[in-house]
């Protein structure tokens with residue numbers, strides 16, 4: 027028999043996922059000698075034995091890898107045989123260029139759940155049980171290589187039993203960095219607002235307080251949540267009042283899939299999302315009131331969807347079982363601040379909201395909010411990509427010739443670091459409007475740079491000069507700057523999401539984005555590829571009376587749109603005029619004067635205007651609220667659509683214009699005729715979808731492009747998205763929508779990074 031020895035490098039998500047024990051067991055089974063170890067580049071293996079056995083080993087490496095492993099590259103190089111025996115686990119090696127991918131936090135696995143429920147197991151009911159296949163990862167990692175000293179578990183010294191499991195290659199907990207037990211690991215505590223421990227078992231006491239209607243702060247994986255009994259109207263109302271969150275829906279955590287089904291309709295795609303190891307919040311179509319398990323009205327007022335998630339830590343499993351019914355579980359913060367994740371900070375910031383703190387002594391290193399997804403066309407449509415997803419890289423079919431940092435936009439902020447074929451999209455940072463989120467952004471960039479060894483040479487940013495993310499980019503020295511227009515970044519994000527280079531007809535509908543022509547864009551038709559774009563059409567322009575005041579007060583947009591649609595002769599009997607009569611003329615005059623009233627083509631602002639005209643609301647309490655509620659109001663069975671004229675391209679510098687004023691006049695006509703609001707809202711949605719498709723058809727004729735890419739926050743509106751996609755497909759278009767990053771500004775940084783890399787490739791960089 028001829029002996030061969032082969033060195034294998036395995037790159038990808040291969041640390042902290044049980045890869046070395048898997049290799050060890052595989053080599054043992056095949057009777058191969060050698061070693062396996064971690065280094066900054068991933069996993070290295072040397073195997074020695076008969077050539078055909080080594081072949082079988084290499085095959086099995088790829089096909090039998092552990093569930094959480096993601097192998098990106100396997101390279102094998104021949105070595106001279108050494109004649110050694112046995113198979114060893116080599117110590118981790120620091121240094122070298124870091125290529126390792128850190129795994130996202132992962133929901134408790136079935137094996138651990140079984141032990142958690144087994145009275146004979148030494149981790150019976152232990153809230154921190156985990157193994158190589160599950161548990162905290164990204165949120166506890168301080169540095170790479172991913173080993174216990176580089177995590178927030180460093181201070182917990184393993185007991186003899188845990189140490190034995192940790193060092194036994196045959197054990198499920200072999201080199202599981204967060205491994206621990208009641209004898210040596212973190213412990214729960216229930217504290218009052220002053221930090222004094224409550225008497226009794228923390229878990230049982232916390233559950234009892236919840237059942238009595240208290241608000242309890244619960245320390246989770248990526249931060250503190252605020253919990254309340256979801257069935258109790260007074261408890262949920264108290265939580266809303268103290269958190270200063272008037273209307274924005276809360277998510278609920280339920281014990282299992284059956285309970286989720288009692289609250290909402292769950293199709294197979296949604297069931298898969300709910301039970302996936304990522305465990306996002308899934309927006310379900312709510313069951314009508316009176317059917318099945320009840321949640322209090324103020325959990326998600328006036329909303330046909332309900333955000334539902336299943337337990338993803340052992341603590342959640344135990345707590346849900348103890349409480350015995352669904353709980354509201356919402357980010358631990360006041361209104362729009364970042365989620366609290368440090369213990370002292372949490373007690374200080376949440377002390378006015380929570381009656382009790384169910385906490386523990388395992389530190390959280392990185393803040394990570396719950397992710398939010400919904401199903402569209404049987405696929406996942408992410409609305410917030412954070413815990414469970416970040417920092418898993420997005421693979422792209424094109425290389426990044428130089429290392430890129432993309433700074434993102436402002437609202438729902440994320441940033442993105444990229445190199446080679448990987449884009450590392452950050453966890454959700456929040457609205458980049460204050461010091462706390464700004465610090466979270468800058469510290470996050472530094473952390474990602476270290477973890478993934480990205481040294482940005484190119485920095486991509488939005489064109490808006492007032493965004494903190496733009497200012498940050500402009501202050502960096504020694505880097506190349508790449509400004510990317512906001513809506514081009516949206517369309518590029520959709521292209522990158524789908525792994526397509528374009529060109530496409532890009533439809534970018536959102537709230538607001540900086541336009542290079544001095545107007546505020548937001549209802550845009552672009553011919554775009556990754557590298558560049560050309561604006562070919564947009565929604566009609568109207569003034570935004572008072573600028574940002576018009577965002578918070580949708581009735582101002584109604585005033586502007588009505589004034590434009592009726593050329594000054596607005597029907598005075600409209601309720602929206604009556605409700606705002608005191609300020610109406612002043613706001614119309616402001617709009618006409620152009621003072622503090624920038625012109626906008628925003629689709630989001632048109633939704634605001636129609637919502638106000640229909641009496642949905644005149645002012646908002648959270649971003650996009652009027653548009654969200656207009657969608658909720660619409661009757662999905664209505665198929666009639668308002669007609670919209672498309673003018674151009676002979677006027678207005680060659681651009682098509684979608685007649686928003688036609689929609690507004692049609693809405694007013696139906697409202698005046700007494701047509702029910704749900705029908706009017708639906709006809710408006712259908713009309714805008716129809717206008718979009720008609721414009722795309724016209725553009726297809728002139729450009730020959732038959733693929734449309736839909737992006738921007740307005741396409742979180744499921745009714746608009748469904749109607750637009752269906753009509754485009756009916757007309758023979760290929761339609762690209764999002765499935766890996768959100769259509770809202772949370773996906774912008776990926777688009778910016780993709781644009782920067784495409785420009786690099788076009789300029790011949792990296793050759």
Ligand SMILES: [Zn+2]
Pocket residue numbers: 134135136137138139156157158159160161
């Ligand atoms: Zn496990």
Ligand SMILES: [Zn+2]
Pocket residue numbers: 184185186187188189206207208209210211
């Ligand atoms: Zn232990």
